[in-house]
Amino acid sequence: MLADVLALATKDLRIELRSPASITGALTLGLVGLVVTGLAAGPDTARLRAIAPGLAWLSVVYAAIAVGERLDRIDRTDDAFSVLWLSVDDRRAIFAGKVLALTAVLWTITLALLGAAVVLLNVEPSPAAIALVPLAGLACLALASATGLVTGVVGVSSQRILLLPVTLLPLLAPTLLAASQATAALIEGRLDSALPWFALLGAQAALFAGLGLLVYESGVALE
Amino acid sequence: MLADVLALATKDLRIELRSPASITGALTLGLVGLVVTGLAAGPDTARLRAIAPGLAWLSVVYAAIAVGERLDRIDRTDDAFSVLWLSVDDRRAIFAGKVLALTAVLWTITLALLGAAVVLLNVEPSPAAIALVPLAGLACLALASATGLVTGVVGVSSQRILLLPVTLLPLLAPTLLAASQATAALIEGRLDSALPWFALLGAQAALFAGLGLLVYESGVALE
Amino acid sequence: MPHVPPADLRLELRRVSKLFGTTVALWQVDLEASAGQLVLVQGANGSGKSTFLRIAAGLTSPTAGEVRWAGGPRSSRPRVAHVGHASGLYDGLTPFEHLTLSARLCRTDPTDALALLERIGAASVAGEPCGRLSAGMRRRISLARAFASDPDAILLDEPLAALDEAGVTAVLKLIDEATQAGRLVVVAAPSDARLRAKAGHTVALADGHVLRSLPPSAGWLEQIDAG
Amino acid sequence: MPHVPPADLRLELRRVSKLFGTTVALWQVDLEASAGQLVLVQGANGSGKSTFLRIAAGLTSPTAGEVRWAGGPRSSRPRVAHVGHASGLYDGLTPFEHLTLSARLCRTDPTDALALLERIGAASVAGEPCGRLSAGMRRRISLARAFASDPDAILLDEPLAALDEAGVTAVLKLIDEATQAGRLVVVAAPSDARLRAKAGHTVALADGHVLRSLPPSAGWLEQIDAG
Amino acid sequence: MIVLRRLLAPPALVAFAAVLGVVAVGLFVVPPDRLQGQVQRIMYVHVPSAWIAYLAFFVTFTASVRYLWRRELGADRLAASAAEVGLVFTGVAIVTGAIWGKATWGIWWDWDPRLTTTALLFVIYAGYILIRGSIVDRVRRARAGAVIGIVGFANVPIVHFSVTWWRSLHQPPTIIQPGDPTIDHLLLGELLASVLAYTLLFLYLLNRRLELERARDEAELALLMPS
């Protein structure tokens, strides 16, 4: 099954990378979102710095929804999904491949965004901030699993571009919160107060991914 | 031409309203955006109140992109656009119809959102706030024209869901700013300081709409 | 009262070429066709038929060469209808709504449009959203809409694909009537005996090149089959 | 070494009905078919052919009734390939990439898949992204992929639509070979003399009802045409 | 068993009488609060509504798990009905809370953790209903609902514990906590009675919704019965 997961994730990433505007697009989306949100929040750096982790993660959540919907649409256009469904031995591979590809894209975006936020806002990160890398990975896994799960069950519908954010934003609010809190703690070097948030993120990733695997195994994702 | 514009806008709104989740979905998206952004910004009401008009309009901008991409996709799916292109006498009607439909949807959403923001953030609006209704209309026209213009030029492409926000967010930053400032001024009853922003919004709406009409007339919007 | 196509309607393609990147989709194609003709564009898969139709309709611009529509009042361009491989239907609207919208935009009589729906055998689904229709039914709706728009010229890409026998008969009849009414009809299909038997002019494409272009004459059918 | 379909492979539909809202797409359909058979599902547009194939493939769940695939080792479900009206291709991947991905997922030999691409006449476009291919070429790629996946059963929805003559010949040959290799083939088409001449079993659908289901026997073709 | 059934499906009369009873007691019997005065009586609506919403979403959660496990449409109907009723109670809790807040804090709303998370809870279940509404296929609707019904429930404990996890304006748990409750026993009695009465109301509404859902499903199945 692992080979299938890799083959499927590679397929998604290849299609993704082949379109020239793609990853850069997602990245720019995140950056622009950050800047515009900052603009909307007004020009007070101290205030901005306080809300920066939250805003950065909010941009990542928006990017997760946009990229997730895109990766899902790759399969839904022209009914490629049916072909996959009949081809793979273990259908959980379809979900796992999708989540893997999405996690990879989001992780890249997140690290770039956090870096940009640190530079733009003149934050002095503590050495503990290196733990942001695994933190971002975990949070992106949670985001990707939730997005994969919900896009899978919502399926094709002309409303999905609205339905997905409507459902995902509140569902991901705890993830957003945990990721922001942990990020703030790590930047200030409070490793111990970041740990519970790590645990929370892990639990969320496990919940979303577990449910996704279950749902795909039993054929929920189709039609 | 006016009859054609109305017929086309009615077509869009009918498709839009027929899907049960549609307008409510857009509205909820706006509300959720507001709540989640509030959450990301942290629980300090004074701070939130200061940035509220910006946040509300940011939600409207996101909704504009989501709904605009949806309205445009209605025509791009299955190449319905080609049929329109060959059917109408004056091709600017296609653009005008699209912008009209989008403005109508956005105006509804904006008024609901501003109302919600006033209640949620404990703002005491001044009587001058009634001018928010035409203000919202003007700003929505600007947002709708810009969205219609860019979706038209970007055309079908698998990246559009990323390209649209990337192009539109910075393009709309001045609109966002003007609308937020005017809103803040009107809520506090400073009618006179809102006027320049009104003028700016009007100029933007004229610019985007004029450019859109030009582009459609000369056939750039195709392919 | 259906609109009468101008008797001097003409379509002229002059050395039209179309490149997609480095792919040559059409290469120096010439064509002259006029009101009341049925032109069949024939060729293997990928030979450029669809590209040809889209360029003639003005939906794609040629890389080189010129497409000209002439005839009728100077002020207005001739009305061209095009049905491609894609249906051009909105999933959320019913056939009835499609035809009334089209009638309003094309300034034709909506009752004529509904009569056409009946003739093409799709009246029973007129109130169903198109997204729920079967492939053949969608095809019928697109075709009915094109014929109902009272076009001067009508360009059809594989009009008989996905249709059952009743559908094929109805569409062939509509094509006949259109040419009789003086419309210019251009049909693309890889190879279809039913269409070939009717065509007044056949353009055979191969890899974007015109192999031969046969004006009306006895014996052209044999020539094609021999070649 | 291509995989050998189990000799006792069977498809059974028992009183299968499918409703979409209040539309009856299929009504109490029964079918039994086994390895090596070619079943033709025939009927007017909207009669339920595509729904029938999707339900048989397990891509749509029936509202009532039962679909059973039997035969082969208990542990694994039989491998079913399905080609519907939609192509199932990614615009951004080439035919070559499609076939190698499919080969990896289906655990077949990628070189066999490429040989198939050659046979179906699509080798010349193997390196072109599918989004740029013509309608007929896309159809060929989908069909080649289905045949290359070494399925126990293969379900084809209007396999000959959009193909030119060379394509039709190649696909008919592939269908023949598949039945000879012991695969179960189910083909849906509104009406096609070329397929009817080959079919061992014909199911005639009308408005979701089985009008008649004809097992192999001399004279069935006449019966159909008389009815 | 029958007794349990009866208990779980209270007649309208009983449910409404119980609610009227506790409202009357809340308004006229229980003394006003020493600090807050008459407004405090709103608690007897506010707090039970919030708790009943939790209960309803818990029902949705368990029924969703059951659905995914057993694939019974009955479980899905229960989940959907409970979510809808729960959404109404959440709405009531928010509105009464806002009124109460205007009276005691002087504001309708604040970005307090409890309030924000409650709003999110409302939106999640609104999304649940929207998504179900957008899916036509019965089985798929049920599956999507089940998934969101499960994931969405994770927010209920977050709402409950939000007051202890973050500093909050909102009342911390006064009743559901270890040790002796910190409020007056008469008030407590009225509160518990209210909870009981609203539970009856919840069960009544839930049953009515269930009947409606059942009738809808049966109407679909009735089409499948041979007439």
Ligand code: HEM
């Ligand atoms: C819009 C504003 C409000 C919302 C959305 C809201 C929401 C809630 C929710 C969800 C609960 C259930 C908590 C739980 O047990 O887990 C609750 C309980 C409660 N609320 Fe509110 N509330 C609001 C305003 C207020 C105000 C203004 C007061 C009083 C000053 C108040 C007093 C209480 C009390 C006493 C409880 C019971 C606490 C307990 O024992 O757990 N609420 N509220």
Ligand SMILES: Nc1ncnc2c1ncn2[C@@H]1O[C@H](COP(=O)(O)OP(=O)(O)OP(=O)(O)O)[C@@H](O)[C@H]1O
């Ligand atoms: N997703 C759907 N939603 C609603 N109705 C549907 C859906 N799919 C099919 N139908 C209906 O079911 C019936 C059978 O459709 P189906 O596509 O199976 O027909 P078909 O025999 O394949 O027709 P064609 O020859 O045109 O392809 C039609 O009445 C159609 O409107």
Ligand SMILES: Nc1ncnc2c1ncn2[C@@H]1O[C@H](COP(=O)(O)OP(=O)(O)OP(=O)(O)O)[C@@H](O)[C@H]1O
């Ligand atoms: N949008 C496009 N981008 C790149 N290449 C294209 C595009 N459209 C067509 N082509 C190429 O142009 C050539 C002609 O394509 P066209 O669709 O016109 O063929 P066709 O004769 O209609 O074939 P079919 O019978 O399969 O429909 C093909 O080689 C195709 O790959």
Ligand SMILES: [Mg+2]
């Ligand atoms: Mg073509």
Ligand SMILES: [Mg+2]
């Ligand atoms: Mg079909």
